[in-house]
Amino acid sequence: RPIHPLPPGPKGLPLVGNVLDVPSKTPWLTFAKWGDIFSIKEFGRQTIVINSASVALSMLEKKSLLYSNRPHLTLAGDLVGWNQSTAFLQYGVRFREYRKNLYRTIGSRASLEKYQTLIETKFHHFLRNVLNDPSDLAAHIRTAVGSIILRISHGYEAQNINDPYLKVADIAIHYFSITTTAGAFLVDIVPLLRYLPNWFPGTGFKAIARAGYESLKEMTDQPHEDVKEKMKTGTALHSFTSELLADRTVSAEEKHIIKWSAQTIYSGGADTTVAAIYAFFVAMTLFPEVQKKAQAEIDSVIDNNRLPTTDDREALPYVNAMVSEVLRWHSLAPLGGAHVAVEDDVHDGYFIPKGSLIVPNIWKMLHDPKTYRYPAEFDPERFIASEDKPAETDPRNVCFGFGRRICPGMVLAELSLFISCAMVLSVFDISKCVEDGVPITPEVGQTEGTISHPKPFKCSIRVRSEKALFLIQQDA
Ligand code: HEM
Numbered sequence: 001r002p003i004h005p006l007p008p009g010p011k012g013l014p015l016v017g018n019v020l021d022v023p024s025k026t027p028w029l030t031f032a033k034w035g036d037i038f039s040i041k042e043f044g045r046q047t048i049v050i051n052s053a054s055v056a057l058s059m060l061e062k063k064s065l066l067y068s069n070r071p072h073l074t075l076a077g078d079l080v081g082w083n084q085s086t087a088f089l090q091y092g093v094r095f096r097e098y099r100k101n102l103y104r105t106i107g108s109r110a111s112l113e114k115y116q117t118l119i120e121t122k123f124h125h126f127l128r129n130v131l132n133d134p135s136d137l138a139a140h141i142r143t144a145v146g147s148i149i150l151r152i153s154h155g156y157e158a159q160n161i162n163d164p165y166l167k168v169a170d171i172a173i174h175y176f177s178i179t180t181t182a183g184a185f186l187v188d189i190v191p192l193l194r195y196l197p198n199w200f201p202g203t204g205f206k207a208i209a210r211a212g213y214e215s216l217k218e219m220t221d222q223p224h225e226d227v228k229e230k231m232k233t234g235t236a237l238h239s240f241t242s243e244l245l246a247d248r249t250v251s252a253e254e255k256h257i258i259k260w261s262a263q264t265i266y267s268g269g270a271d272t273t274v275a276a277i278y279a280f281f282v283a284m285t286l287f288p289e290v291q292k293k294a295q296a297e298i299d300s301v302i303d304n305n306r307l308p309t310t311d312d313r314e315a316l317p318y319v320n321a322m323v324s325e326v327l328r329w330h331s332l333a334p335l336g337g338a339h340v341a342v343e344d345d346v347h348d349g350y351f352i353p354k355g356s357l358i359v360p361n362i363w364k365m366l367h368d369p370k371t372y373r374y375p376a377e378f379d380p381e382r383f384i385a386s387e388d389k390p391a392e393t394d395p396r397n398v399c400f401g402f403g404r405r406i407c408p409g410m411v412l413a414e415l416s417l418f419i420s421c422a423m424v425l426s427v428f429d430i431s432k433c434v435e436d437g438v439p440i441t442p443e444v445g446q447t448e449g450t451i452s453h454p455k456p457f458k459c460s461i462r463v464r465s466e467k468a469l470f471l472i473q474q475d476a
Helices: 027-031 053-061 074-079 093-106 109-132 134-154 164-179 191-195 204-232 240-245 252-286 288-301 310-315 317-329 362-366 410-427 466-473
Strands: 037-042 045-050 345-347 350-352 357-360 428-435 438-440 459-463
Touching (some): 027 362, 074 164, 074 191, 074 204, 093 109, 093 240, 109 134, 109 310, 109 410, 109 466, 134 204, 134 240, 134 459, 204 240, 204 252, 240 252, 252 288, 252 317, 252 410, 252 459, 288 428, 410 466, 459 466
Antiparallel strands (some): 037 045, 345 350, 428 438, 428 459
């Protein structure tokens, strides 16, 4: 028997444990009311939740080797196949190879330089789509982000939201969401159920698993084969995949690694970046004074004969602070990615058993009034130090996760967020929609799910000037 106690936690019931203490909707809000670190048990599974950034950093970063595994998922992982994707791969040699590929090709500012113009051009197309049909904002964001990612991962040029590759990827991610809904499938608690015959009552999960498997396989294999074909004829555009396949024969293991790490760029990067850009539009609708300040900064730095580019980044501190505030204000991964303890540990006097799920409550860390003054306010100034006050803590300390599992797409995500925000504000004014003479205030809230989006909302998007119109319409 361990001499150290588990972190404290709600008492729970026999067998089911704390299932009734944890709400299925927005659990991060309930968790936020409990201690810096606490433990819960659901159907025998030990979970340690961390509400404090310093505890998360001291466990998941400082002792990263101990805490770098992922939970084993039966339905979404073994049966659908997501256990091959970076986010769910068990820690080990193969995992480190995936990460090396990702770091080398998209992990730093220098490695992304070759995609800078591409990203700017795609967001210029986005401005044009918004100008033509501002009512379909969410679809335009999805198209822009999806096409940037497929272009980077496989050199593939997606034209619009109906592109077959974007569609199949969205279907695969939809099945991912269904099959990872907490507590929805008994097979994740009793894995042996997977061996029951298909006709057996209660095995509906098998049909879902098959459909999920087919879409994931198509999403992963087809673009990869496409690149190989194009490379043979010399028509492949430079991409993550072509860079890794170039000038050599790859083994079956290398092929697997390249194929699945490329797939990861879409599965990890699309939904997240979309949620962040959408949150930016919500913030601009709700906080017009922030929008005006950012526009004033952009107008003062960029002459009105061009759109902002990535190279303007250093000259736009307020816009950079606004990007930080988007990352903080809307925690799109409110409970981050769950880590798993590979060995028993004792942390701050608490016993952390091997196999425990470690869940960082990133939402709480980014909305803790002890760290952020008026956390519900969208206020980029908090990140700009002045004589009266130091800058508040950079959300990047926690919003991209921790240790060896830290988000490999963070530089790409930030670049996309910076350029989309700067371009949008240079040409558009965003405000509340007016219906029957009444301005409609968007609801601030988050959808369910591992990746949480702002609630759907409407806003008015108007071009700022004749000059802005010209800039949007000129060739990208
Ligand atoms: C604003 C945008 C984004 C945010 C806030 C975000 C946040 C996160 C977080 C919190 C994690 C979990 C880390 C952990 O387990 O400790 C994660 C993992 C991951 N992210 Fe991102 N992410 C974003 C964009 C992207 C992009 C653009 C990519 C494209 C490559 C990406 C790819 C991944 C992958 C593959 C993982 C799994 C890493 C692993 O398990 O080793 N993310 N991200």
